[in-house]
Amino acid sequence: MTSVTPVRYPDLRSESLMTRRAWWLVVLNVLIPGSAQVLAGNRRLGRFALGADLVFWAVGILLIAGLLVARSTVVTIVTNPIVLWIVVVVLVFYALLWLICTLDTLRLVRFVRVHRVAGTIAALFSVAALVITGGGALYGAWNAGVTAGVLGTVFGDGNIADPVDGRYNILLLGGDAGADRVGLRPDSISLVSIDAATGQTTIIGIPRNLEKVPFPAKSPMAKQFPDGWNCADCLINALYTYGEEHPDLYPKAKSEGSSPGIEATSDGVEAVTGLKVQYYALIDMNGFSQLIDALGGIDIDVKTRLPIGGGQDSQGRPTGVDKWIEVGQQHMDGNTALWYARSRHADDDYHRMARQREVQTAMLKQFTPANVLTKFQAIATAGGNIVETDIPQPMLGKFVDLADLSRKQKITDLELVPPQVETWDPDYDAIHDMVADVTKVASASPTPNG
Structure with a gap:
């Protein structure tokens, strides 16, 4: 028996164990989407979500580093309308992925076996976290789409001029x-x-x-x-x-x-x-x-x-x-x-x-x-x-x-x-x-x- 067995195969008769397990799964899903599935559910979905998490954080770190050392280049890239539409698609994808992971995590919790009050709080916590993360991703996608439209309308592909006399x-x-x-x-x-x-x-x-x-x-x-x-x-x-x-x-x-x-x-x-x-x-x-x-x-x-x-x-x-x-x-x-x-x-x-x-x-x-x-x-x-x-x-x-x-x-x-x-x-x-x-x-x- 391994340390993950109580999470994947819990004692359904123990309300206290199921309540602790519920909180572990809910918190892990919020912090690292996909981890709850790896521990207690569909491992294929979990591994896919974890891989997406790694890509998300890697891109975020590279973006922050780029803004610190080469902001002009980063701004030029992210203000390209084509790049912005790609960002729209990616953010919508992550919002859907986090929604799927959250719903699946709530299924894995088995609320009928969890203490009623604790289960209600855990469910509300999950929904609030989803609104913040998924809603934030959708809001970012909306802004990226608005920006792409504005930049495409206002700025063109004209000549890149060099400074004259500095x-x-x-x-x-x-x-x-x-x-x-x-x-x-x-x-x-x-x-x-x-x-x-x-x-x-x-x-x-x-x-x-x-x-x-x-x-x-x-x-x-x-x-x-x-x-x-x-x-x-x-x-x-x-x-x-x-x-x-x-x-x-x-x-x-x-x-x-x-x-x-x-x-x-x-x-x-x-x-x-x-x-x-x-x-x-x-x-x-x-x-x-x-x-x-x-x-x-x-x-x-x-x-x-x-x-x-x-x-x-x-x-x-x-x-x-x-x-x-x-x-x-x-x-x-x-x-x-x-x-x-x-x-x-x-x-x-x-x-x-x-x-x-x-x-x-x-x-x-x-x-x-x-x-x-x-x-x-x-x-x-x-x-x-x-x-x-x-x-x-x-x-x-x-x-x-x-x-x-x-x-x-x-x-x-x-x-x-x-x-x-x-x-x-x-x-x-x-x-x-x-x-x-x-x-x-x-x-x-x-x-x-x-």
Whole structure:
């Protein structure tokens, strides 16, 4: 007789023995699914489940180790939509396996031979453990499926760009991108310049009313406008509309995940800043409030009292205001943040640009790993609805690393607005010097954001 005989062939007449055996089987099933079957039931099922357990824990350990030593590579792999759909299938498989093992364990317990109270507690414990493990696996599968859908929609298979002069430069546009909008003009234009080694980030704000925009020599726009974008209505934010109305200027734009309007704007921004634009992101300002809500809101130190809703009378005074955004530290939901970023009351477009930059910075601070994990589904869904970009999926791991580094440092702002820049007659050589100075200083001496 072996030590396992009382478990496989118990004395059915002993209630105390059967109760102890029940707890052994239940606890073993929770800790090591399949072990109860090896000891007291179908050994083939038990060995299969134990093998699956070993694979599960081995992959988990490798994943944790990979995140510690090569996070960028791991993130690139696990954000591949194909890999994510494989994860969905695997997690559903484990949820079903744990369900089968739990039901079979409860069968092996033989509750009619177990003390009634102890048996009830053991059964409830098993069900609760199954809800946690199996439910957790199904929840993970659901999130993986949502992520695969979002990543497949937002990120494509575009070109993997190398940093230029040690920096990644991403054109960030905010506008009303609804299908019913004719002649979209970006509401905000920024160039986010990121040091490829340190993650130090500089945001260059470009006023939408910037005039006399030049173009790089190789740009199709330079052939159309050799003297620059210089006419009565030639503001920089009108480049998008012009590009969309003349798609023949950028025939490869759509196949590369961009659009003629984006490419025309990108060429103008390159000439304005002197920095090469590698990627773009277009944010639908009508929908970005969903993303802020998904993040749990943002915190802003309000300097000027601003209205929500309403309009202005003939003397510029607010009328029909729903409520006010008061001065001081405020926690804003998406709708409040949208009004804060876009309000034209009480100041000018340049102050409005500064507020938009505050919102962008506050949102970046909210993209912490803990916040993203706890609110992942809402964030992923909102992001997929409002963001359009040509950043390729294989670059996500790199940008996740850079975003994490950036959060630990102070973001540098450069606003190309009066009095430093005369938007109606800009000195672009001087602007290039300003951009070069601010990116050089930012890269040389990143400041911790204590």
